[in-house]
Amino acid sequence: MKITVVGSGFVGQTTAMRLLEKGLGELVLIDIIEGKPQGLALDLKEAAPVEGYEPLITGTNDYADTVGSDIVVITAGFPRQPGMSRMDLLGKNAAIMTDVIERTVPGSPNAIVIVVSNPLDEMTFLAADKSGFPKERVFGMAGVLDSARLRYFIAEELEVSPLVVEAMTLGSHGDAMIALPRHATVNGEPLPELVDETTLARLFQRTRDGGVEIVAFLKTGSAYFAPSASVVAMVRAIAKDTKDVLPVCAWVTGQYGISDVYVGVPARLGSGGVEEIVELDLNDGELTKLRQAAEGIRTKCEDLAKL
Numbered sequence: 001m002k003i004t005v006v007g008s009g010f011v012g013q014t015t016a017m018r019l020l021e022k023g024l025g026e027l028v029l030i031d032i033i034e035g036k037p038q039g040l041a042l043d044l045k046e047a048a049p050v051e052g053y054e055p056l057i058t059g060t061n062d063y064a065d066t067v068g069s070d071i072v073v074i075t076a077g078f079p080r081q082p083g084m085s086r087m088d089l090l091g092k093n094a095a096i097m098t099d100v101i102e103r104t105v106p107g108s109p110n111a112i113v114i115v116v117s118n119p120l121d122e123m124t125f126l127a128a129d130k131s132g133f134p135k136e137r138v139f140g141m142a143g144v145l146d147s148a149r150l151r152y153f154i155a156e157e158l159e160v161s162p163l164v165v166e167a168m169t170l171g172s173h174g175d176a177m178i179a180l181p182r183h184a185t186v187n188g189e190p191l192p193e194l195v196d197e198t199t200l201a202r203l204f205q206r207t208r209d210g211g212v213e214i215v216a217f218l219k220t221g222s223a224y225f226a227p228s229a230s231v232v233a234m235v236r237a238i239a240k241d242t243k244d245v246l247p248v249c250a251w252v253t254g255q256y257g258i259s260d261v262y263v264g265v266p267a268r269l270g271s272g273g274v275e276e277i278v279e280l281d282l283n284d285g286e287l288t289k290l291r292q293a294a295e296g297i298r299t300k301c302e303d304l305a306k307l
């Protein structure tokens with residue numbers, strides 16, 4: 001597997017580190033800043049003897065080095081600062097996404113593209129549009145992260161290991177994120193039987209605001225440890241063809257009564273990218289929220305054309 005990580009900022013570099021440590025492929029780390037990916041790649045190679053991985057990474061500013069990539073992870077773009085919404089990044093990051101796609105696609109026409117840059121849903125649409133790739137080969141990372149945050153907050157509340165908590169979020173990466181209490185379990189027990197409504201609402205709101213909470217602490221950037229772990233879970237599913245079902249910002253074609261838009265849904269990931277959109281048993285309220293989230297994303301994607 002040849003995996004290119006575009007953007008060697010906090011998310012890109014921690015993604016590269018995790019991919020190397022898991023031995024998921026040969027990496028190319030690229031950025032517009034001269035020396036940054038080269039320095040980070042050298043540092044990661046020097047950790048190889050200690051960590052016990054193969055030093056299969058190239059740091060570069062030249063897209064020629066990315067030719068023949070099987071997977072391209074795009075983390076290039078500005079992160080949020082305190083007081084900014086993800087949508088405030090739209091204009092600047094749309095220009096960066098267009099640039100990245102135009103430089104990456106000709107050399108890697110068969111790649112699977114995982115978008116990370118924000119605003120996530122809109123950047124995923126833009127990447128698919130500009131690449132012309134089949135939609136099952138272009139999708140975004142948000143749901144794995146939002147679900148991980150929710151699982152951690154539930155575990156913290158109930159004082160259990162996050163490993164015994166299962167939960168999934170759908171919809172958009174932002175205020176229209178949908179938590180599914182009926183599908184959340186702790187040690188196999190349904191979450192709504194373990195906490196009251198007020199606690200559920202508080203945990204879901206903290207998950208929705210999960211990014212803001214970290215931005216407020218950091219002040220000069222946004223989260224990267226949990227985001228990079230989430231990207232790597234997706235890369236692993238593709239590289240190892242696991243067919244894992246993960247919440248992904250994926251193109252829907254009629255599932256859940258929604259068509260022709262990117263939105264967060266459970267998707268089966270394998271060597272072909274998104275191999276199936278999995279339809280959970282949602283009640284009317286959950287379906288309505290998912291459809292509203294999809295329409296919100298559709299409108300914002302239409303706004304992209306006006307930039």
Ligand SMILES: NC(=O)c1ccc[n+]([C@@H]2O[C@H](COP(=O)([O-])OP(=O)(O)OC[C@H]3O[C@@H](n4cnc5c(N)ncnc54)[C@H](O)[C@@H]3O)[C@@H](O)[C@H]2O)c1
Nearest residue numbers: 007008009010011031032076077078079116117118141227
């Ligand atoms: N989807 C998610 O859940 C999620 C989670 C965390 C961060 N993000 C987003 O990921 C992006 C990166 O976050 P970060 O913390 O790594 O930011 P960062 O500022 O640390 O790194 C961004 C990097 O992109 C590079 N870059 C800018 N323009 C480029 C171009 N045209 N080509 C190549 N590289 C370019 C910059 O030089 C910088 O090194 C942000 O948009 C952030 O909002 C998304």
